[in-house]
Amino acid sequence: MSEALFDFLNELDKRTSGILRTDEYSRILYSTDASIYQVKPHAVLLPQTVDDVQAAVELAAKHRVPLLPRTGGSSLAGQAVNRALVMDFTRHLDQVLELNQEEMWVRVQPGIVLDALNIYLRKYGLLFGPDPASSNRAAMGGIVSNNSTGSHSIMYGMTADHVLEMELLLADGTLTRFGPLESAALLQQTQKAAWKGTFTARCTPSPRMPPTRKSSAAARRAIGGAAVATIWTDWCR
Ligand SMILES: Cc1cc2nc3c(=O)[nH]c(=O)nc-3n(C[C@H](O)[C@H](O)[C@H](O)COP(=O)(O)OP(=O)(O)OC[C@H]3O[C@@H](n4cnc5c(N)ncnc54)[C@H](O)[C@@H]3O)c2cc1C
Numbered sequence: 001m002s003e004a005l006f007d008f009l010n011e012l013d014k015r016t017s018g019i020l021r022t023d024e025y026s027r028i029l030y031s032t033d034a035s036i037y038q039v040k041p042h043a044v045l046l047p048q049t050v051d052d053v054q055a056a057v058e059l060a061a062k063h064r065v066p067l068l069p070r071t072g073g074s075s076l077a078g079q080a081v082n083r084a085l086v087m088d089f090t091r092h093l094d095q096v097l098e099l100n101q102e103e104m105w106v107r108v109q110p111g112i113v114l115d116a117l118n119i120y121l122r123k124y125g126l127l128f129g130p131d132p133a134s135s136n137r138a139a140m141g142g143i144v145s146n147n148s149t150g151s152h153s154i155m156y157g158m159t160a161d162h163v164l165e166m167e168l169l170l171a172d173g174t175l176t177r178f179g180p181l182e183s184a185a186l187l188q189q190t191q192k193a194a195w196k197g198t199f200t201a202r203c204t205p206s207p208r209m210p211p212t213r214k215s216s217a218a219a220r221r222a223i224g225g226a227a228v229a230t231i232w233t234d235w236c237r
Helices: 003-015 024-029 050-063 114-122 140-146 183-190 194-203 217-221
Strands: 019-021 043-046 067-070 085-088 096-100 105-108 166-169 175-178
Touching: 003 019, 003 050, 003 085, 024 043, 050 067, 050 085, 050 166, 067 140, 096 114, 105 114, 114 140
Parallel strands: 043 085, 067 085
Antiparallel strands: 019 043, 096 105, 166 175
16 A cells, blocks of 8 residues: 555545445455456545545545545446545435425435435426436436436436536535526636636537537426535546
């Protein structure tokens, strides 16, 4: 173990209220996903709170240790394995935080499994439409990151069509929120220094980009939610 990794894990252990596992057994357990790859992580964190995730991101930036968020691990191309601190959101950060029945949206944590979310929504006559076949394992963090969909994609579109807003941590640990902005606010945002400005500028569609697909009437019955504490650092490059 390198000195930087040792210091990182030591500091993280002091700051986190989550479970930090460095034993061989846990590392082997988290060395596989649904792909052909097998890579043992440096350690595994089961965060209990957004603060735990934020601490991990800040310290990883400080010690330059790679981080890998993970939910169901059902990715097929090795997205959920690496030599990194793997953070599993499905243990504790798996709750519905808010439901707005009238406007038909739900705010969720990234570890909630899609089938569990849809069982919750069924009693309100609602459904999250995009349906990867792995929905009894796949959770919203991975579904949003992979922009998943399934056999009803013609009716419901992709996950990106249903994400209304996201609260996320940038690579320096800044907690921020991304959602629709009016043009004046958008311009102001792109001129901001540091990560948020760069991110907004990169993700602002240029006039030549095709408009976002309109939801069908059926898809409007479906709802999107914000995956809390999702970490996206390099999106839209
Ligand atoms: C049998 C089977 C059937 C499948 N069918 C489909 C299908 O029909 N359609 C489809 O699109 N895919 C399908 N897949 C692929 C996969 O299941 C989906 O892409 C699924 O949405 C991944 O979700 P997950 O929770 O397992 O994500 P993971 O594999 O755990 O992670 C996926 C990605 O998301 C990132 N991530 C996870 N949580 C966070 C977070 N909190 N913040 C930032 N990034 C995060 C991970 O780092 C990783 O890059 C299938 C896979 C299997 C094994």
